[in-house]
Amino acid sequence: MRILFYTLVSLLAFAGNSVLCRIALGEETIDAASFTSIRLLAGIIFLAVLLKLTSGVDSSSSKGSWSASLMLFIYAVAFSFAYVSLETGTGALILFGFVQMTMIAIGLYKGNRLHALEWFGVLLAFSGLVGLGAPSLEGFTLMAVAGIDWGIYTLAGKGSTSPINDTAYNFYRTLPFVFVLTLVTFQQAELSDKGILLAILSGALASGLGYAIWYMALKGLSGTQAAVVQLFVPVIAAIGGVVFADEVFSLRLALSALLILGGILAVVLGRHVLNQRHWSNQKS
DSSP states (O other), X not given: OHHHHHHHHHHHHHHHHHHHHHHHHHTTSSOHHHHHHHHHHHHHXXXXXXXXXXXXXXXXXXXXXXXXXXXXXXXXXXXXXXXXXXXXXXXXXXXXXXXXXXXXXXXXXXXXXXXXXXXXXXXXXXXXHHTTOOOOHHHXXXXXXXXXXXXXXXXXXXXXXXXXXXXXXXXXXXXXXXXXXXXXXXXXXXXXXXXXXXXXXXXXXXXXXXXXXXHHHHTTOOHHHHHHHGGGHHHHHHHHHHXXXXXXXXXXXXHHHHHHHHHHHHHHHHHHHHHXXXXXXXXX
16 A cells, blocks of 8 residues: 555656646746756755655665766756647657656667567557657657656666665756756746746655655566556646646547557556466466
8 A cells, every 4th residue: 555655646746747847838937947957956955854854764875876867867857848849748648658668678678578469569659659740849859858768767766775865866966967057058047936936846846755755666566567657647647737737638649648558558568468477387
């Protein structure tokens, strides 16, 4: 039940990031670079406090890694700039479509072979991405980059023995990247109270707390389960976009979602079934 709770909270946080970012950038209350910088800074501050409060509970020396921090930063930047031109549901669908494809590709690189059902799922997912129609090419590319980086970041979290420590130090290490981003873009900064508040909520709650809880959830999820549960995020995000950002959940988006999520589900479940058969054959 605890893992289920952590997972549900994480999924809501992921969807919340999409909704908060799209509202902020869609209404032009803040520029993408400032949103990213404030989001990460808010996450750093929140996690520093959280780490202080839990220092007696978790005394692990685990402190994340520079590679995970770089993936986190690139994801955050690409995510923000993508939502300048993408609607909430479309952006989340592209993001988590590429998250799963990245996890599948890394599995292939490590020696996993795709069988007929899994290849069918990959082709189905790609057809769904094509069926999205004509989203902004720049937005699509940036969100694809964000998805690839988030997939790598998620896989890095599978080995975490100290979720709060690792998440906090991963955020801390983004500070020099944030400084450079701010230095390069500060002349184009567009700020408002609403935009700053949305970025802080995204950074502190949906990102800082949400990602720490996701690392907690990953400790009790298999790779297949971690892949499958994230498929619910685009649905939640699309509903959030309709409710909070006055967006329309179109038939085209719904059909693309079915193809992409169904295809990826076929891949991850196909792999799970094949692994189960292999294990049963070994036992017999």
